[in-house]
Amino acid sequence: FGLQQGVVLVGHSMGGLLCRMQVTNSGRTIWDEVFGPRAQELYAQIPNNSRVKQALIFQANPAVKRVIFVSTPHRGSRLAEGGIAAIAIWLIRLPFDLLYEIPETVAHALNPESRARILPTSVQGLSPNSPLLHALDRLPIEAKHHSIVGDRGRGDTPNSSDGVVPYWSSHLASAQSEMIAPTGHEPMTDPRAVDEIRRILLLNLGIGERQHISAEREAVASEMRPYLRRYFGRDNHPNLQRRHGPCERLRRRG
Structure with missing residues (x-):
């Protein structure tokens, strides 16, 4: 949309969480939540150019002016703790260069129950108990944002769900607008959700x-x-x- 209007990001599901990180100033909030009592000790040990610090300490991208969250699990999903998640975790293989760049002390702090150099996966990061999601949920979103939520028939109540992400996880009180589509986890397949995305994009252009x-x-x-x-x-x-x-x-x- 050009420099004046800025970039608009549209993120579906976990992609919405990645978009949220683009418009968040983390400070030490995520770092402290993830590492708990050892946060200060590890912060002093790890160099600033390490992947660990770059992943957990970041600033909002000033080019992004608006975000559309589509079925985004801001507070996680119980499916990340079930049998399907276990299969997905088994299939995930992290790159060797990443595994060996992470100090053993950090790997142990991230996964204290394991003696091996095993890091939490992206699937585990979607659990409602994820410290990363807890920290991210406390940080303000530094851009205008909108929500499009799937619902299979229960309306905008805490009990509603798109089959993967419950409403209590996808709802943002700070959103400029929220559209609930009568669909499952892919509301962008519904024409009404597509129209809503189009409306927001035109709004960003200043077109009524x-x-x-x-x-x-x-x-x-x-x-x-x-x-x-x-x-x-x-x-x-x-x-x-x-x-x-x-x-x-x-x-x-x-």
Whole structure:
């Protein structure tokens, strides 16, 4: 959208958490939550250019001005603790260079119950008990943001869910808008959710509803002008000058 409007990120599920990190100033909050009593000791031991510090201590990206969260588990999902999650964890293999770059003291602090150099996986990080999610949930989102939530029929109540992420996890009280789509974990397959994403993108451009309809009407007219020249010998036609063009009528019916 150019430098003036800034970047808009649209993140689905875990991708929404990655987007949230792009618009968050972590300070030491996440570091302290993850390492607990050993946070200060490990902070003093680990160099600033290590992957560990870069992953847990970061600043918001100033280019990102707006985020659309789609079925994002801000507070985790119980599925990350079930049998399906165990299979996913078994399939995950971290790169060897990452494993050997992490000091053994850090690996043990992250996974104190294991004697081997085993790091928590991204699946385990989606557990409602994840210290990273607890810390991230306390930090303010430094950009305008919106939520699109899937729901399988229970409405915007704490008991509703898209089948993967419950409403208590996907809801953000700080969101500028929240749209609940009657779908499962992929609300972007619902036309109403697609329309909502489109509305937010146009909002970011400063285009209102009337301007949007006029732009659509002009686009249709531009596409039709070559045919009008061919068949009518002119660039316009009375039907194109009606107050409610074809796109607007379609919108009204929808």
